[in-house]
Amino acid sequence: MEWLRQSGLPMWLRYVIVALFSGVWKLSYYTPRTHKELRLEQARHLHQPTPKMTRLGAWSPFTPQGRGLWLQSILPYAAFRFALLPALFLPLGSVAASYVLLNSILAEIFTNMHTFLVMIPNHAGDDVMGFDEKAHSKGEFYLRQILGSVNYPTGSNANDFLYGWLNYQIEHHLWPDLPLSQYQKLQPQVKALCARHGIPYCQDSVFKRLLKAVDIMVGKTSMLKPSLAQA
Known part of the structure; x- marks a missing residue:
């Protein structure tokens, strides 16, 4: 865009x-x-x-x-x-x-419209990092999957079904080949691990994320860059 x-x-x-x-x-x-x-x-x-x-x-x-x-x-x-x-x-x-x-x-x-709602916002927003170059190490690669992805509300089968399990975007990028049912078990552990090490773990309402994504698309806001985030 x-x-x-x-x-x-x-x-x-x-x-x-x-x-x-x-x-x-x-x-x-x-x-x-x-x-x-x-x-x-x-x-x-x-x-x-x-x-x-x-x-x-x-x-x-x-x-x-x-x-x-x-x-x-x-x-x-x-x-x-x-x-x-x-x-x-x-x-x-x-x-x-x-x-x-x-x-x-x-x-x-x-x-x-439904897939746009659940797929586009989980990688966009003025609080989500965008990367222009490849990761330099395996550890950096996994860190980027967390900093560059967003989760929606999680934790129940009915909720997860409505999102098509795309509400576990962070866990999906960390383990893309896992069965969908495993993301529900791993999500609390990943979130707790990020909190322990001070790593931002973004999880919001899908509608809040939609507004943030659209603001990026129209040029009202911009994605975070690693240099800006470090500053």
């Missing part, structure tokens, strides 16, 4: 743009980003040169990067969700198929 942060748009319009973005963010950000990482991993696995990746090229059908995005991700998903599924209801009439299409579109928007 650097383009929005640096724009001359009035602040109220920036917030509106973020609100609209929340309804399509999986398509506009998450899908091309995931596809990029997939191509990079495939190149590493096949010992091939790193493929050229650009933001504009990600959407262009005239580049390998863009063709892959459209043919492997966007078009198959759209054809299944917004064409095939509604078409199955055509024997019941065009009105039924239209309602299925409308519900599919609304479900897509609401799913985008």
